[in-house]
Amino acid sequence: MKIVSAEVIITCPGRNFVTLKIRTEDGVHGLGDATLNGRELAVASYLRDHVCPMLIGRDASRIEDTWQLLYKGAYWRRGPVTMSAIGAVDMALWDILGKSTGMPLYKLLGGASRTGVMVYGHATGRDIPEALDEFARYAEAGYQAIRIQSGVPNMRSVYGVSKGGGTYEPATKGRVDEQYWSTEKYLDFAPKLFEAVRERFGFDHHLLHDAHHRLTPIEAARLGKAVEPYRLFWIEDPTPAENQAAFRLIRQHTVTPIAVGEIFNSIWDCKQLIEEQLIDYIRATLTHAGGITHLKRIADLASLYQVRTGCHGASDLSPVCMGAALHFDLAIPNFGVQEYMGYPEEALEVFPHAWTKDGGLMHPGEAPGHGVEIDEKLAARYPYDPAYLPVARLDDGTLWNW
Ligand code: CS2
Numbered sequence: 001m002k003i004v005s006a007e008v009i010i011t012c013p014g015r016n017f018v019t020l021k022i023r024t025e026d027g028v029h030g031l032g033d034a035t036l037n038g039r040e041l042a043v044a045s046y047l048r049d050h051v052c053p054m055l056i057g058r059d060a061s062r063i064e065d066t067w068q069l070l071y072k073g074a075y076w077r078r079g080p081v082t083m084s085a086i087g088a089v090d091m092a093l094w095d096i097l098g099k100s101t102g103m104p105l106y107k108l109l110g111g112a113s114r115t116g117v118m119v120y121g122h123a124t125g126r127d128i129p130e131a132l133d134e135f136a137r138y139a140e141a142g143y144q145a146i147r148i149q150s151g152v153p154n155m156r157s158v159y160g161v162s163k164g165g166g167t168y169e170p171a172t173k174g175r176v177d178e179q180y181w182s183t184e185k186y187l188d189f190a191p192k193l194f195e196a197v198r199e200r201f202g203f204d205h206h207l208l209h210d211a212h213h214r215l216t217p218i219e220a221a222r223l224g225k226a227v228e229p230y231r232l233f234w235i236e237d238p239t240p241a242e243n244q245a246a247f248r249l250i251r252q253h254t255v256t257p258i259a260v261g262e263i264f265n266s267i268w269d270c271k272q273l274i275e276e277q278l279i280d281y282i283r284a285t286l287t288h289a290g291g292i293t294h295l296k297r298i299a300d301l302a303s304l305y306q307v308r309t310g311c312h313g314a315s316d317l318s319p320v321c322m323g324a325a326l327h328f329d330l331a332i333p334n335f336g337v338q339e340y341m342g343y344p345e346e347a348l349e350v351f352p353h354a355w356t357k358d359g360g361l362m363h364p365g366e367a368p369g370h371g372v373e374i375d376e377k378l379a380a381r382y383p384y385d386p387a388y389l390p391v392a393r394l395d396d397g398t399l400w401n402w
């Protein structure tokens with residue numbers, strides 16, 4: 001199965017996506033997602049200029065050896081750009097293996113460990129009533145797990161709330177938005193949001209929330225403790241995780257479960273968090289954490305410490321990543337939940353897919369490989385449109401964690 005071509009396709013059906021397409025001499029092709037929100041061209045160049053030429057002539061079935069070559073061979077290991085490029089190659093090679101054997105990816109990973117994949121959606125609102133109404137829509141649609149985010153009174157910006165309906169997209173076209181954050185106002189408000197959810201909807205739904213790296217460890221501990229009566233499924237990214245030991249401080253004070261990892265790109269980013277059981281869910285993704293080959297290693301390490309997966313699935317991970325993730329989620333033993341924010345209609349048209357969705361439950365389908373394709377003609381109608389993630393500042397202008 002010699003590789004004869006490896007090309008990068010950049011398209012912007014509602015938002016930018018970077019897709020790697022690898023083709024073998026037998027005419028089998030595989031796709032991998034290489035999208036890194038706000039830094040798409042960096043990964044595209046890393047692939048086009050440095051990786052794709054190395055792939056030509058290689059045996060597509062040597063997935064592990066290719067992973068090791070791209071990881072160790074770069075010398076400059078790890079990092080979101082490198083690991084997203086490796087992730088895209090790895091996803092494409094597993095896709096080719098599935099197509100050449102006629103096997104859906106989940107069967108190559110050991111077969112189904114569950115009947116379907118529980119996904120969570122995003123209930124957002126500018127205030128509590130609006131967020132609760134959105135929560136009701138997800139509950140009526142049959143979701144068991146729902147994330148809730150709301151505007152905070154007297155805060156100049158809101159996090160995680162879609163601007164004027166449609167799927168939430170944090171990147172802004174052509175500029176870096178400056179948003180403002182006040183931890184004091186947030187900590188005072190957040191417990192009221194969860195209390196309102198439990199009062200109106202009871203405890204039948206898994207309730208998730210994203211603090212998006214904005215608290216210090218002791219502030220995260222204070223929040224976790226304050227919301228224990230509302231039994232959250234998890235608080236996500238409570239504090240920046242470069243210092244993995246910081247989570248010991250949170251763990252000392254609260255039993256509210258913690259999810260971290262959407263910005264991780266290797267097992268080294270989470271080894272201590274997992275081994276010391278400082279987290280309950282690991283959110284690393286196939287795209288940003290080196291593909292199926294590496295994320296399987298992370299999930300296997302996590303399973304030794306009863307840590308489950310909760311893969312990031314924002315709309316800036318392409319449908320190719322989502323398709324592959326659903327296979328991964330169906331197969332691994334320590335699956336927790338999969339984020340699914342949904343996609344703009346035009347994105348789903350550019351990326352035909354085999355997955356099915358019934359309320360809050362998804363299935364990757366039985367198509368060989370990961371089951372997601374790209375309509376290249378349609379993709380060409382949506383040229384790259386530069387867009388960047390915001391930054392956050394405190395009221396006094398201090399640059400903070402967005
Ligand atoms: C968020 C993301 O979905 C999440 O949990 O953290 O929306 C994140 O902000 C974006 O993926 C960044 O591109």
Ligand code: MG
Pocket residue numbers: 210212236237262
């Ligand atoms: Mg998040």
